[in-house]
Amino acid sequence: MTTSTPHTSTHRVTLEDVAREAGVSRATASRVITGCGPSSAEARDRVIAAVKALGYIPDAAARALVGGHGFRLVVAVTGHTPSTLDDPYVDRFVASVAVTCATRGIGVSLQWLPYRDPDQVRRLAKDRSARAVLLLNATDAVLRAVPAALTGRIASIGLGSTTVPVFDVDLAGATAAMVYHLYDKGRRRIAMVSGPAWMPCVARSVETYRSLMQAGGLPFRLVRSNFTADGGKAAARTALCRWPDTDAVIAGNDAVALGIIAALRGQGRNIPGDVAVCGFDDIPFAVLSTPTLTTSTHPVERIATAATTAVLDGSWASPATYYPSQLICRESA
Template sequence: MRTAQRPTLEAVAARAGVSRATVSRVVNGSTTVAEPIREAVTRAVAELGYVPNLAARSLVTQRTDSIALVMPEAATRVFSDDQVFPGIIRGVSQELEAADKQLVLMLAGSPAGHHRVERYTTGRHVDGVLFASLHGADPLPGTLARLGIPVVVSGRPLGDAPVPYVDVDHVGGVTAAVRHMIDSGRRRIATIAGPQDMVAGIERLRGYRATVADAGLPELIAVGDFTRESGSAAMRRLLIEHPELDGVFAASDLMAHAALRTLREAGRRVPEDVAVVGFDDIETAAYTEPPLTTVRQPIVELGRRMTRQLLRLAAGETIEQAVMLPTELIRRASA
């Protein structure tokens, strides 16, 4: 069974009574083939159930028609409860489907895993590489770019390598969130920040600081890592250090969700005593108690845009170094 011979170009050519080259032309859509011959070839392809051997094609064209999407394995854990991880994949997948290219997904967990990613991508086994949710200043994207391998990352890269990226407007979203609380009379607005080795964490904290500073309000900061657990811990710390707080901006919905519960356990009412705003607009946000006001980011679109940029790059076009996607404040009951 395993040796079931698949028909080759040769076989199709023989059946259609033409040369290999002509079959290749038809299969690849060349225009310089007379109609009757094209038809004969098409028929032969159908009759034989011919499918081109991609390995053979890649060998000569130097293209693989596949691109890699690299994510830290932690992303599947940290984000396991929201749609960031599946959302990006969905967006990438949609665009690649349209371009008839394959998606090779690489979750880099261990250092060994990272090395494997490096070997694979630098080995030019893919036509381009997408990086999502980078932690810290990974040198790999820069290395690939220098090798001339098309790369696009999500979020402004922390290193100094000039790698093209697509990001959402963190600062704009956070500003809208914090202003919303200020406008409704809050004056002691704290933040539960995200991890400071990720752009999303850094930018969202930056937005918070700028906005409260602008309004002449104090900075009340506790740092989490985007997870619910860290959100509970941070909220508890904030309540101890700043019991007077009347608003909380959490850098992720997961942390906001945990904060909601912690506040309730501490006897604070939301939104009467404390307003809470999150970031992400995960599906759960509409089902928390009370429903969470939050900043929506276009996550599927992020995946799509990254992919489109990468494909353009791979096609030899020059692309914008940075693309920024808008965020939007979704008002529910928590603030």
């Protein structure tokens, strides 16, 4: 049966080779391998045997070219600085997506969009070697660039849109829970050290904080920072100078919170005695720091998996799903 031509080591095994080896046509071989279209049991056996014998691996590029779409999920992360990519939230998210996709035989691409350029999004959306796109930290401008026709193939993690499904942490709720918690503990002069203003999730958090403080007749004290510990240190010094009587700080994330704690303690402040500090994300070190960090934990894996399956299968329950965050009370607040 095995009429295999002696093939050189440089020759790439194509469907043609499989078909010849199995004694069927390319069309039949293709039907067997893709599993769609009718095929007799005998043809199936022979093709599968040939695939094994030859070590055939379908060419993804050719499949994408003819099939209209490929087998990769693109995770596009927005942000001017590379640190956006090295963020613990993003890292966990990407890792979860990679795991989910690995079980489905789908590749994952990580794309950095430094300039939040709508054109880049259009480019991503038109790349047929990709099957779907997940947008992280997308802004309104970026989302508007998504072609309406592609709605089903693209999802946003963290910004509302009528055409694209949204999956995100309920950061407004998380922020509110944190403010209430600090208020219950007797804190009244609560400052916020937020992340970059352009980030949609930051905007929501700040807005919640602002409206709650306003509603309670409490002072609104906002310092912009980035999402790093060094940023937190700098912000702590700024905030202290400006409002020395601050008795609580809500940091944009845990790294910032830890930076703030380090800076405050460096100035002789007692945490949480003098100033309570809390963050977001519940990174592994939140429980290891001194004092342990009060923070808010997000169901990142659930969000990532939901968004991934939704966008790959092209169906989702509601246009926007917000996952509840959970406040973790530890020593720092």
